[in-house]
Amino acid sequence: GSAFGAIGQEPQPTNEQFENNLAGEWHFLDKSQPIWLEDESITMGKNGIPDTLFNAMRAAPVIRVDIPREVRAKRLVQEYACFGTELLAGSVARIESKLGGLRTKEAMDALQLGDFEKVAHITLEYYDKAYLNGLGKRDPRTIRSISIDRDDPEKTAETLVEFIQRLGF
Numbered sequence: 001g002s003a004f005g006a007i008g009q010e011p012q013p014t015n016e017q018f019e020n021n022l023a024g025e026w027h028f029l030d031k032s033q034p035i036w037l038e039d040e041s042i043t044m045g046k047n048g049i050p051d052t053l054f055n056a057m058r059a060a061p062v063i064r065v066d067i068p069r070e071v072r073a074k075r076l077v078q079e080y081a082c083f084g085t086e087l088l089a090g091s092v093a094r095i096e097s098k099l100g101g102l103r104t105k106e107a108m109d110a111l112q113l114g115d116f117e118k119v120a121h122i123t124l125e126y127y128d129k130a131y132l133n134g135l136g137k138r139d140p141r142t143i144r145s146i147s148i149d150r151d152d153p154e155k156t157a158e159t160l161v162e163f164i165q166r167l168g169f
Contacts, residue, residue, distance in 0.1 A: 003094035004123070005045055007083050018047040034169055036160075039134065061169055062138055063160060064145040069128070071151050073120035081116040088119065098126045 006012070013021065029035055039062060042054055049057070080088060089111055096104040103122050110118035135143060146163050148156050 002045075002127075003091040004080065004088075007080060007087060007091065012045045012047055015047050018044075019050055022050070022053070034164060039131075041134070058138075060142070061167075062135070062143045063164065064135065064143055065156070065160070066145055066147045067151075068149065069121065069124055071149070072124060073117050075151050076120040076124070077116045080120075085111045085114075088116075092119065092123065095123070095126055098130075099123075 012018065037057055037060075039057070040049060042049055089108060092099070092104060092107045092111065099107065099122065103125070107119045107122040110116075110122070144163075144167060146160065148159065
């Protein structure tokens with residue numbers, strides 16, 4: 001899972017409880033409509049996605065939402081800066097092997113200065129590479145991209161629904 005994913009969240013349930021919760025929620029979904037899921041790896045934190053769902057996710061079309069890094073960095077600052085430098089430093093340290101020593105030091109120094117936006121930009125370098133690597137393992141014929149230029153979740157949701165309707169999904 002993400003080094004930052006658990007920050008501000010309730011502790012994860014056991015894997016068995018996760019699967020039970022998932023099945024309970026799945027029951028109420030309208031299967032005649034598209035079901036939107038984040039493109040996850042086989043695990044979400046410490047919980048595993050059931051094989052049948054994971055295989056269906058891998059076979060499904062992918063909508064890649066391209067949002068400028070600056071917009072995403074500002075969103076991350078809004079969501080995570082309130083948790084303080086100590087907790088964030090622990091998360092940065094967990095991805096040191098991926099960031100490299102110099103970028104980790106720069107992120108840690110920025111944290112100490114309260115420059116959360118710089119930390120967000122540095123960590124996004126790593127996460128963007130990881131997501132692109134994951135996309136590279138998908139069938140390119142199943143990937144569609146759309147550019148979104150601002151942080152407006154409601155408008156983005158409307159735009160995405162219109163986008164998949166135009167694509168015939």
